Amino acid sequence: MSLFVASLNSGSNGNCYYIGNQNEAILIDAGISCRETERRLRRLGLSLGNVKAIFVTHEHSDHVHGIPSIHKKFKIPVYITTRTLLKAQLTKAEAYNFKAYEAISIGDLSIQAFPILHDATDPHNFIISNKGVNVGIFTDIGDVTDHVIRNFKQCHAAFLESNYDDELLETGRYPIALKNRIRGGYGHLSNVQAGKLFTDHKPHFMSHLFLGHLSRNNNSPRIVQNLFESISGTTEIVVASRYKETKLFSIQAPSGSQSPSFYSGVEFPVQLELF
Numbered sequence: 001m002s003l004f005v006a007s008l009n010s011g012s013n014g015n016c017y018y019i020g021n022q023n024e025a026i027l028i029d030a031g032i033s034c035r036e037t038e039r040r041l042r043r044l045g046l047s048l049g050n051v052k053a054i055f056v057t058h059e060h061s062d063h064v065h066g067i068p069s070i071h072k073k074f075k076i077p078v079y080i081t082t083r084t085l086l087k088a089q090l091t092k093a094e095a096y097n098f099k100a101y102e103a104i105s106i107g108d109l110s111i112q113a114f115p116i117l118h119d120a121t122d123p124h125n126f127i128i129s130n131k132g133v134n135v136g137i138f139t140d141i142g143d144v145t146d147h148v149i150r151n152f153k154q155c156h157a158a159f160l161e162s163n164y165d166d167e168l169l170e171t172g173r174y175p176i177a178l179k180n181r182i183r184g185g186y187g188h189l190s191n192v193q194a195g196k197l198f199t200d201h202k203p204h205f206m207s208h209l210f211l212g213h214l215s216r217n218n219n220s221p222r223i224v225q226n227l228f229e230s231i232s233g234t235t236e237i238v239v240a241s242r243y244k245e246t247k248l249f250s251i252q253a254p255s256g257s258q259s260p261s262f263y264s265g266v267e268f269p270v271q272l273e274l275f
């Protein structure tokens with residue numbers, strides 16, 4: 001069984017990741033407009049028609065900007081914590097709560113959230129599982145916690161933030177307060193931190209690593225590509241763009257391998273007030 005994945009956009013100008021099987025799909029975040037989301041999916045041979053849910057990591061506009069326009073046209077349910085919903089003020093979304101480590105089923109997809117450190121109200125990241133294939137989203141992470149490590153170790157493919165190059169941030173034009181916010185434990189992962197997470201905790205079955213949320217001012221795709229290709233081993237490295245979609249990738253559990261499959265519970269979410 002495969003999971004099909006793509007980044008539709010990745011960066012402080014908008015984040016949106018597609019994960020699906022043959023029958024259904026979800027988006028993690030919807031940070032670009034409905035029109036652009038549709039256009040990029042169409043180029044991949046996909047459509048919002050089989051996207052059954054949008055899961056929201058946190059309320060920053062680069063992660064939720066497209067939700068009102070997508071809701072208006074497609075009425076796709078949004079899974080978002082109560083506290084994040086209040087902060088994001090998504091007044092028209094059909095919203096459902098989720099809790100960390102309580103799996104939610106969307107058809108054959110199982111989605112489990114875990115908490116992260118970030119300067120947002122109630123930030124989470126996700127593991128999406130489908131018949132033994134696990135794909136993780138690791139973005140907007142201030143620090144590499146045990147939650148991050150534990151989940152990263154389960155992934156056949158991971159979208160991992162690699163936000164800034166230490167030297168470019170240090171010598172760049174950002175005010176010192178902003179520099180400290182970015183690197184201060186509740187901001188973003190540097191290339192070095194992302195690289196260390198990968199080398200220290202990558203499982204042997206990780207076939208693809210997507211690097212994302214690259215800073216426009218404090219990083220470059222070339223730096224990230226070079227760094228990760230030097231440590232990639234058997235894992236394919238893909239740097240996700242701030243401006244366009246990646247290809248659609250098929251992620252599979254290697255045949256005969258013991259794939260981790262730890263999502264068995266079916267959780268029926270409680271619908272939140274629509275306001």
Ligand SMILES: [Zn+2]
Binds near residue numbers: 015060140213
């Ligand atoms: Zn972000």
Ligand SMILES: [Zn+2]
Binds near residue numbers: 058060118120140
């Ligand atoms: Zn953020």
